[in-house]
Amino acid sequence: QVQLAEYGGGLVQTGDSLKVSCSFSGANFDDYTIGWFRQAPGNNRQFVAGISDGGSLTIYGGSVEGRFIISRDNAQNTVNLQMNNLKPEDTAVYYCAASKSWRWVKYQSKYEAWGQGTQVSVSS
Numbered sequence: 001q002v003q004l005a006e007y008g009g010g011l012v013q014t015g016d017s018l019k020v021s022c023s024f025s026g027a028n029f030d031d032y033t034i035g036w037f038r039q040a041p042g043n044n045r046q047f048v049a050g051i052s053d054g055g056s057l058t059i060y061g062g063s064v065e066g067r068f069i070i071s072r073d074n075a076q077n078t079v080n081l082q083m084n085n086l087k088p089e090d091t092a093v094y095y096c097a098a099s100k101s102w103r104w105v106k107y108q109s110k111y112e113a114w115g116q117g118t119q120v121s122v123s124s
Contacts, residue, residue: 002026002098002113009094009118016086020118022079022096029077030054033102035111036070036081038092038120048094049081050105059105063089086122093117 008020022034033052039045049060049070058070069082079096097111104110 002032004096004098004113004115006094006096006115006118009120011121011123012086013123014087016122017082017084018086018120019083020081020094020120022081022115024077024079024098027098030074031100032098033100033105034070034072034079035097035099035105036079036094037097037108038090038094039117040089040092043092045095045108047106047108050102051079052102052105053100057102061106083120086120088122088124091121093119 003026005023012018035050036048037045038048047061048064049068051058051070051072055072067085072079095117096115098113099111101110
């Protein structure tokens with residue numbers, strides 16, 4: 001059974017950088033696409049970034065393109081999300097999720113496991 005745990009969230013100021021990470025266990029990490037999603041209060045959960053099982057493919061949501069970088073360490077079963085030039089609108093709970101399908105990386109319903117989330121708050 002796949003288990004995911006996010007860590008590294010916190011409170012930062014506008015323009016700061018922050019890295020959140022996701023640890024994976026319970027299955028072969030190399031078989032899974034990992035996605036990051038976020039949900040702000042009163043909003044639907046939205047796609048942030050995704051990385052393919054081998055790490056060769058990445059994709060980003062439009063609002064974070066050019067500011068966030070997703071990466072993975074298959075030896076450590078970890079996926080990182082480096083967030084740069086943070087803005088107040090980036091404030092949300094950030095979730096990582098695991099899927100065996102890169103094709104549907106942006107679709108929440110295609111993910112089989114989710115972490116509990118980590119809070120990222122950006123003050124103006």
